[in-house]
Amino acid sequence: MRRSSGLAALLAAALAALLLAACGEGDERSSGARTTSDASPIRIGTKNFTEQFILGELYRQALQAEGFPVRLKLDIGNSEITHQALAGGGLDMYPEYIGVLLSEIADQPQRPRSPTAAYRLAKAFEERNGFTLLRPTPFTDANALAVTPATARRHDVRSIADLERLPGRPEIGAPPEFKTRFEGLVGLKELYGLDRVRAVPLRIGDQYEALDEGEVDAAAVFTTDGQLADGRYAVLADPRGVFADGHVAPIISRRTLRAHGPRLAVTVDAVSRRLTTRAMRAMNSAVAQDGETPAAVADRFLRSQGLKE
Amino acid sequence: MRRILRTRITARVVALGAVVAALLGLALVLLIVAVGGLRDAGQAAFRSQEALTAGSELEGSLISIENGLRGFVASGRERFLQPTEEALRDYPGELRRLDRLVSGEPDQQERVERVGVAIEDYVTLWARPLIALARDRLPAAQSVVVTNGGRARLDAISEGFDRLVARERVVSRERELRAEQRSSLAVGFGFGGLALVLALTAGVALYLRRAIVQPVLMVSEATGRLAAGDLGTRVPAERPDEIGDLARSFNAMADSLQSSRSELASRTEELEHSNGELQRSNRELEQFASVTSHDLQAPLTTISMYAELLERRHAGELNGVAELLDGIRGATGQARELIRDLLEYSRAGRGPLHVEEVAVGAVVGQVLESLAGPIDEAGAQVVVASELPVVSADRGNLARVFQNLIGNAIKFTSDRAPEVRIGVERDGARWRFWVRDNGIGMEPQHAERIFEPFQRLHGDEAYEGTGIGLAVCERIVDQQGGRIWAQSVPGEGSIFSFTLPARETAQDEAAVEEARAHAAV
Structure with missing residues (x-):
């Protein structure tokens, strides 16, 4: 009948509209529930320059390849704050330079006779606070001072002591902590009597440009910096040993070691053992000059070393 | 079903009513949905606003931490750390609140998580270590501070907030819009439904008018015409429903009336x-x-x-x-x-009536005078028992009647001393006159016969008269709209009664008229 079919159509249309409208209700719920991973991840920190980023990536990727949960915190800052973060429980592990650890953190500037002795001293220090050192790397990356070859020629500067010859107040481009460190102005003054020199705070990585531009007379560098590879800069000799050896050892909390078992140390050590100075330099170069990412560089190295599939 | 809808208006009306009710119900539901939509839109907007507030509070806390921190590192004075300590206590709760308020979108959840991680990193990898460092070796802390590491982290966090908030605004706005759309749609449908209901109601009203009121009016008018005399009037009667039944009944009635007429x-x-x-x-x-x-x-x-x-x-x-x-x-x-x-x-009983107001008493008196001789001779005693009224009648005819009746009463006497009583009684709209005697009476079966002309109960010799006296009386009384009859007990006497219309009611006039018309025939 006309009327009943019209009525049915009307009801159907209305029902459809209702359903459509009601459909919008679905996605309003906000849960805010988050899944947390069951095994607490190993928090690896790094300091604030390229080599540290690479080391961080190397350790992270190697551990993840072995199934460990890892959180990598890059670019935390200098040793002072990074170590404080570790000590305060914000980190579980980070790679530190033995010399810096002794002179700036452990407050023991006197240089041990050998790297091994230094390592043992540093390890003992850490172990007093619930931490420990894992195996040291073969490579050493020490602090150093460098000048342009032009400066070296002009003022006949070959060693740190020669900085005396620079007129006025020679400026050394360095990160801010240089001012307060023994492996900085403090040591330079103490061991070389250089009290005229000034530190110009620069971000790590910017010092080479500053040297090139002539903004600074000398610059604080790392001996494994890629920029130093082809002799474009003259590294000053350090006969009095203000700059100690720069072997790297990962500082790690003992609790983390216990929590994750012996395989953790084994995996980390397997990486550390393979880091030669040459390898490190090459990796630094790849990042600083070739523009590769630390992650890619680390990945390539690990694969080449068979530590990652 | 279809048959019922065709033939029963009630069914149709009920069906229509059901449709209207359903539509009204639907409109109501839609309006409720509309209200719900509006409420949701409002809630979405409110949530978004709350999220923004939570975000900015959190940022504020972080900035407090940083500023206090810097003040402390710059001066070495612990009191600079007060806002920092406070903010360090507050920020976890604020972060949780923000997390709750942000919409359930997975991207947003991820953003909130990342911001949360960044905030945790700021606190655990910058703020707290720096405070500890400053307490331990202030110069070292100062050399860290100048790197603006904290600022850089906060900037990144701020950017994260901005992205979070921007997305939240968009999501919330989308939700608001959807809810408003839903609401508008529902309102549209709701009002559409109401309009439809109004249209349907109008339609129903029109239908009722056409289907019921008009046909009924038609029948009513036809009835009027029928009553006025147009017996040929009929109404259309093809509909199968109750109205059709009514029309058919009307037509049948009209047919019947017509044929009877x-x-x-x-x-x-x-x-x-x-x-x-x-x-x-x-x-x-x-x-x-x-x-x-x-x-x-x-x-x-x-x-x-x-x-x-x-x-x-x-x-x-x-x-x-x-x-x-x-x-x-x-x-x-x-x-x-x-x-x-x-x-x-x-x-007798024919010819013109000279109707006037007649004093019956006077007439009876005259009759008694004229019958004085016979009365005396019979030695009868005649008594007028009641006061006789005034009636509208023909004087002469009335006298005749009394003459006959009284004459009979003194004629048909027995051994006893004749006694004749004359009286009247009001009987509704009539006067009932009676003449009573104590004479010979008669058998009841003769009581009617005696009013026929030339009927005599006794032989020629016994009593005088031709036997038409009572027949004449009957004719006279009949002409004037009354009745005459006799009651009797043999050996004891008889009562002759006759009625005349009383004059005081309108009925009298009508009776008089009738009598006149009767006479004219």
Whole structure:
């Protein structure tokens, strides 16, 4: 009948509209529930320059390849704050330079006779606070001072002591902590009597440009910096040993070691053992000059070393 | 089902009512959805606002931490750390609040998580270590601070917030819009539904008008026309429903009326016809009776006259003639009486009525006077028992009736001393006059016969009279719209009663009119 079919159509249309409208209700719920991973991840920190980023990536990727949960915190800052973060429980592990650890953190500037002795001293220090050192790397990356070859020629500067010859107040481009460190102005003054020199705070990585531009007379560098590879800069000799050896050892909390078992140390050590100075330099170069990412560089190295599939 | 909808208006109305109710219900539901949509839109907007507030509070806390921190590192004074400590206590709760308020979108959840991680990193990898470092070796802390590491982290966090908030705004706005759309749609449908309901209601009203009111009016008008006399009027009656039934019933009624009326008309015609014939016959008869009796009287008078003459002229000559002549005179006298009574009877109850206000008492008095002789002779006692009223009647006729009745009463007496009582009684719209005697009475079965003309219960010899007195009375009383009857107990007496209409009501006029019309026929 006309009327009943019209009525049915009307009801159907209305029902459809209702359903459509009601459909919008679905996605309003906000849960805010988050899944947390069951095994607490190993928090690896790094300091604030390229080599540290690479080391961080190397350790992270190697551990993840072995199934460990890892959180990598890059670019935390200098040793002072990074170590404080570790000590305060914000980190579980980070790679530190033995010399810096002794002179700036452990407050023991006197240089041990050998790297091994230094390592043992540093390890003992850490172990007093619930931490420990894992195996040291073969490579050493020490602090150093460098000048342009032009400066070296002009003022006949070959060693740190020669900085005396620079007129006025020679400026050394360095990160801010240089001012307060023994492996900085403090040591330079103490061991070389250089009290005229000034530190110009620069971000790590910017010092080479500053040297090139002539903004600074000398610059604080790392001996494994890629920029130093082809002799474009003259590294000053350090006969009095203000700059100690720069072997790297990962500082790690003992609790983390216990929590994750012996395989953790084994995996980390397997990486550390393979880091030669040459390898490190090459990796630094790849990042600083070739523009590769630390992650890619680390990945390539690990694969080449068979530590990652 | 279809049959029912076709043939029962109630069913149709119920169906329509159900549709209207369903639509109203639907409209109501849609409006509720609309309200729900609006409420959701409001809630979405509110949540978004709350999220923004939570975000900015959190940022504020972080900035407090940083500023306090920097102040402390710059001066070495612990009191700079107060806002920092406070903010360090507050920020976890604020972060949780933000997390709750942010929408459930997975991207947003991820953003909140990342911001949360960045905040945790700021606190655990910058703020707290820096505070500890400053407390331990202030110069080292100062050399860290100048790197603006904290600022850089906060900037990154801020950017994260911005992205979070921007997305939140968009999501919230989308939600608001959707809710508003839903609401508008629902409102649209709701009002559409209402409009539809209004249209349907109007439609229903129109339908009712067309389907019910108009047909009913038609039947009503047709009924009026029918009542006014147009018996040929009919209404259309094809519909299968109740209205159709009504129309069909009307038509059937009209048919029936029409046929009865025509039957009635033809009967009336017949009646009129026979009535006319009857009247004609009556007139003829009357004329006949009148002429006859009149014509008969002449020869009788002549006979009587000649008898007289005979007696006068030749009485001495003829012996025993006087007796014979007496005989002739007697017989002619009888004949004349008979003729006279016949004439009187033929005229009684006919002819014009001279109706006036008659004092019955006066009439009765006159009658008694005229009957004085016979009353005396009979030794009868006549008593007028009640006060007699004034009636509208023909005086002469009324006198006749009383004369007959009273005459009879003193005629048919028994051994007892005759006693005649005359009275009246009001009986509704009538006066009932009665004449009562203590005479010989009669058997009940004769009570009706005596009103027929020339009916005598006793032989010629016993009582006088021709036997038409009561017949005449009946005719007279009948003409005036009354009744006359007798009741009797043999040996004890009789009561003769007759009724006349009382004059004080409108019925009297009508009765009088009727009587007049009757007389005119």
